[in-house]
Amino acid sequence: MNRLEKFNWPGWLVFGLLLLLWELSARGTPKLQLYFPPVSQIFGALVQALQSGPLLSHFAVTLMRFCAGYLLSALLAVSAGVVFGHFRSIHHVFATAIEFLRPMPSVAIIPVAILLLGIGDSMIVTVTIYATIWPILINTIDGVRHIDATLVHTGQTFGLSHRQILWQIIVPAAAPYIVTGLRIGLSIALILVTTAEMIIGSKGLGFFILDEERAMNSANMYAGIIFVAVLGYLLNRVFLTVEARALRWRHGMTARDAA
Amino acid sequence: MSLGKFNGVLFVFGALGVWQLVAMAEWVNPLIVPPPSKILKIFFDLVGSGEIPRQILVSMKRAGVGYALAALVCIPLGIFMGLSQTVYRSCVVVIEMLRPVPPPVIIPVALLFFGLGDEMKIFVIFFSCAWPILLNTLDGVRHLDSVLLNTARSFGLSRTRIIWQVILPDCSPQIVTGLRVSLPIMLILVVISEMVGSTDGIGYFVLDSQRRFKVAQMYAGMFALAVLGYSLNQLFDLLQRLLLPWHWRMMRKKDEG
Numbered sequence: 001m002n003r004l005e006k007f008n009w010p011g012w013l014v015f016g017l018l019l020l021l022w023e024l025s026a027r028g029t030p031k032l033q034l035y036f037p038p039v040s041q042i043f044g045a046l047v048q049a050l051q052s053g054p055l056l057s058h059f060a061v062t063l064m065r066f067c068a069g070y071l072l073s074a075l076l077a078v079s080a081g082v083v084f085g086h087f088r089s090i091h092h093v094f095a096t097a098i099e100f101l102r103p104m105p106s107v108a109i110i111p112v113a114i115l116l117l118g119i120g121d122s123m124i125v126t127v128t129i130y131a132t133i134w135p136i137l138i139n140t141i142d143g144v145r146h147i148d149a150t151l152v153h154t155g156q157t158f159g160l161s162h163r164q165i166l167w168q169i170i171v172p173a174a175a176p177y178i179v180t181g182l183r184i185g186l187s188i189a190l191i192l193v194t195t196a197e198m199i200i201g202s203k204g205l206g207f208f209i210l211d212e213e214r215a216m217n218s219a220n221m222y223a224g225i226i227f228v229a230v231l232g233y234l235l236n237r238v239f240l241t242v243e244a245r246a247l248r249w250r251h252g253m254t255a256r257d258a259a
Numbered sequence: 260m261s262l263g264k265f266n267g268v269l270f271v272f273g274a275l276g277v278w279q280l281v282a283m284a285e286w287v288n289p290l291i292v293p294p295p296s297k298i299l300k301i302f303f304d305l306v307g308s309g310e311i312p313r314q315i316l317v318s319m320k321r322a323g324v325g326y327a328l329a330a331l332v333c334i335p336l337g338i339f340m341g342l343s344q345t346v347y348r349s350c351v352v353v354i355e356m357l358r359p360v361p362p363p364v365i366i367p368v369a370l371l372f373f374g375l376g377d378e379m380k381i382f383v384i385f386f387s388c389a390w391p392i393l394l395n396t397l398d399g400v401r402h403l404d405s406v407l408l409n410t411a412r413s414f415g416l417s418r419t420r421i422i423w424q425v426i427l428p429d430c431s432p433q434i435v436t437g438l439r440v441s442l443p444i445m446l447i448l449v450v451i452s453e454m455v456g457s458t459d460g461i462g463y464f465v466l467d468s469q470r471r472f473k474v475a476q477m478y479a480g481m482f483a484l485a486v487l488g489y490s491l492n493q494l495f496d497l498l499q500r501l502l503l504p505w506h507w508r509m510m511r512k513k514d515e516g
Binding site for chain 2: 008011015093101108112194199225230
């Protein structure tokens with residue numbers, strides 16, 4: 001299929017028309033401009049904020065917090081998930097505590113974190129870790145549980161060490177589940193970072209957007225939102241690329257299965 | 260009770276016991292980490308005085324309206340988009356543009372338009388619950404067995420009857436999944452929006468208790484939120500069992516298998 005055929009003309013047309021409608025109605029009614037500044041003005045604000053720097057430095061702060069929180073929680077949750085999934089007795093010990101903590105909306109932890117850690121980066125990162133752990137942990141446990149027991153037994157029969165069984169059988173076999181958890185965690189981590197920045201922040205994109213709203217600079221506010229949306233989109237893209245590479249063997253396998 | 264479950268409960272009580280001892284021995288600042296016994300006492304006091312139930316009621320009213328609106332708009336929209344390729348292609352770009360916006364970021368926009376009132380929270384909850392419901396419904400309709408649709412058409416069923424008697428029952432598992440995924444999102448967003456801009460509701464209550472340094476009251480509010488989250492899940496399961504018994508049995512079988 002060539003690219004031209006794949007391009008979604010009606011979709012982009014509708015999108016363009018909506019933007020045009022927005023632009024024209026905002027220009028037509030000055031009263032609306034406080035809430036809906038014309039699109040051109042928003043893009044102007046975006047370009048200006050990018051050039052003069054504040055948006056970029058807020059972005060850098062947010063990205064750093066996001067990466068620290070997300071990567072640490074992935075590390076913690078995947079290792080704990082593998083242990084819990086593999087050793088039922090250990091999982092049983094923590095299961096009740098997990099069942100109780102999980103339904104609590106994770107943002108409720110923010111006040112406690114403020115109390116214990118103050119209002120710095122460590123608080124935001126901790127809150128992000130806490131919230132992001134759950135989907136990754138639960139999916140990893142699920143994945144390890146659903147491994148075909150024959151796989152592990154075969155490994156044992158061939159005299160593989162525990163470490164080899166872990167790295168060469170359990171982790172690859174559970175990988176699809178783990179990846180699902182990691183993917184859900186991605187958007188949760190971004191939600192938590194921006195929320196925490198709104199509540200306590202003096203820096204970061206979440207703070208920037210709320211602050212511009214309070215200052216009634218709605219063009220800047222929308223510019224910030226576009227920026228966060230682009231960030232979310234790019235993170236997802238990066239994730240998909242990494243996933244496709246890391247799980248390339250799996251795509252090959254399923255393709256062969258289908259054939 | 261199985262031994263495994265017993266161990267789990269034992270661990271929770273053990274952890275609470277250690278917390279109690281540490282707090283009573285004042286190894287950590289008791290102002291920041293009060294003993295669980297005190298938190299529980301305050302929790303029951305606040306439930307008894309009606310303060311916590313009142314805050315939860317306020318929050319749940321907002322959450323319920325936003326969630327119901329999201330379901331009422333997004334399920335029909337999802338079916339409509341799933342049935343017509345033209346509608347799908349026309350809407351998909353706008354949806355793909357809006358979807359990566361993390362929901363809390365919408366709060367300032369809602370503040371701008373609606374101020375601090377209920378409408379602001381309802382809009383935020385609507386916006387964030389809309390995506391899982393819409394995308395799951397869409398997915399269900401697009402993966403509908405075409406034989407089903409064609410059979411219904413050959414039998415001369417009207418469009419409305421096809422939607423009610425073929426599409427809705429066949430897609431209900433996906434629709435339920437969307438509703439299920441949105442449930443915790445709803446709770447998270449009502450709490451966030453109340454923390455950022457509100458003067459009541461359980462999210463405001465927890466953050467406000469922290470700001471006034473009423474720490475035990477803050478923990479009691481969090482405990483109430485955990486109970487609330489758990490009850491909402493149970494309620495959803497119950498409704499699912501009552502309204503879609505066949506689907507419930509199917510899921511159970513899958514879990515056990």
